[in-house]
Amino acid sequence: MPAADLSADHLFDLYRRMKTIRVFEDTCVAAHKAGEIPGYIHSSAGQEAVPVGVCAVLTREDRITSTHRGHGHGLAKGADLERMMLELYGRVGGLCGGKGGSMHVADFSVGMLGANGIVAGGIPIAVGAAQGLRLFGSQAVVACFFGDGAVNRGPFMEGLNWAAVYGLPVLFVCEDNTFSAFTHSSTTTAGPGPLARAQACGVAGERVDGNDVIAVRAAAERLVGEMRAGGGPRFLWCRTYRFSGHVSIDPATYRKQEDLDAALKRDPLLVTRGQLGDAAAADAIDAEVEAEIARVQDIARKAPYPPRAEAFDDVQDIGSPAVEAAR
């Protein structure tokens, strides 16, 4: 894929975003293993070209929905890096005030409608967001990220049908990282793949190399352009590979070493470096990104945990537990 129609600056920017996601993920996994971050981390290392390529053609007004592996989607859409790190650490100042953590990162100020702990959970939300935006006369579109596991859940079919019936501008992005949790998706998924399922509902789309950010961006640009012209929903099937286990504590012993070795040779960061053709410049970006992540991690480590009383905030206005507790 020639990079001729992208400016060098833009390609460097895409690389910087991908690198930011990679270092963020690796840093958070290490911090979790060191006992600094509670819970667990679903790392998207290896999949960075998908959110970065898609979000590169979206405006701030456009919305996205995400998955349990959602840090990259948020960062690609422009979520604040420091506040996301604070959220993963469960500290004051986090995107969700420490109430969500890794699986529920959200930044509504940039149109990121939230990661989601339920597989396929974002799909109905995405089509509804597009429907609500239409009611307001908005021109914004919605990109809906989900994994290869989600295509076997009912809301996937419901959402495709729904978007097609109402002609909604939703870009369905299947970020196919090859695994449904611990299971190779090929062993649990019938038929020729997610794109065929979309086409069966009348939703046109493309299959793309999900490790090539230029290819992802180009496909997303075509499809979103058709959507903005009133073409209704589109589907983008991005083939990629999850470098980590399902969660940070999963050693992924179910996967063949040669498969991982082959995938690592197709690391999206390496692919983009090759397209950049300027190793020194890429190295300089790497160093800047690593310094920036170290800076925000240091802030997160020093930030306080939220006070206990905040557990009762933002449940609901009517019949709120804070009112009950005060009785």
Add this chain to the structure above:
Amino acid sequence: MSNVITMGEVAARTLADEMRRDPTIWVLGEDVQAGGIFAQYKGLFQEFGAARVVNTPIAESTIMGAGLGAALVGTRPVIEMRIADFVMPAIDELVNQIAKVRYMFGGQARASVVVRVPHGLHPGSAAQHSQVIESWFVNVPGLVVAAPSTALDLAGLLRTALRCDDPVVFFEPKAMFKNVADMLGDWPAIPFGKAERRREGKDVTIVSWAQAMPAAIEAAAALSADGVEADLLDLRTLWPWDSEAVLASAARTGRALVVQEGVGASGFGAEVAVTIAEHSAARVRRLASPRIPVPFAPTLEDVCFIRPGMIVAAAKEMVAG
């Protein structure tokens, strides 16, 4: 001049009022353009058109989830679930998503939706079209739960639901939609969490809600004829619920009978009963349906209903004891 209309028409007219007031309110659900199966959307499609009265596929997960998505971009959807039993395919979207978005995203989001759920025992409707499940949702933080039993309360609580920012699960008594009432005057908004006293009495408190109310009203009249004066409270909303009114009444009468349609085990009646037990010296009893699926044949189905005679008998035992 009278204005005799059905409860379904009261619901539709109230919603139409609110849709005129607030252009961000819209409706999505199966067959809503036809007026809904209980006429509770009658006339809305003709007035507001297909953009605001959206007929959907039979796809409960996405009806519920799309409602949420539309709320997250600032609209106020009315999500029609047809009957309570059909909420189950949408339970993820309601419980995991709608109830929690505000909290888990740290206050960035509001799910200002009204989920309309016709519920309750409905003769001949059997195990999957006759369930009473409002108690489940009281157990879910984030949700407001309403369960009116009269047309005036349905109208007033629906207005409040459409004007508040919290997600409201709005249970409507489906066996009563065709009941007619003379609906003169205004139908003002009614605050959540305020019980309505249907009858005043000094001998025994009876607490009920939704489709169990008509039996409770009939029982209270029969008790009065026998010299037992019941203080009858219709809770109207289950979360929040008017524990103050219930506790005050129980303290006055010293006896509280909780009457609940639907399975008693882990039902909301248990919450009411234990609250009374914790905070007053009143004796407490509960009447509820047995823990069986709702059967079809009339002789079998009958065991699920709370009949006035059962309430009368229980109240008299309490007064005698």
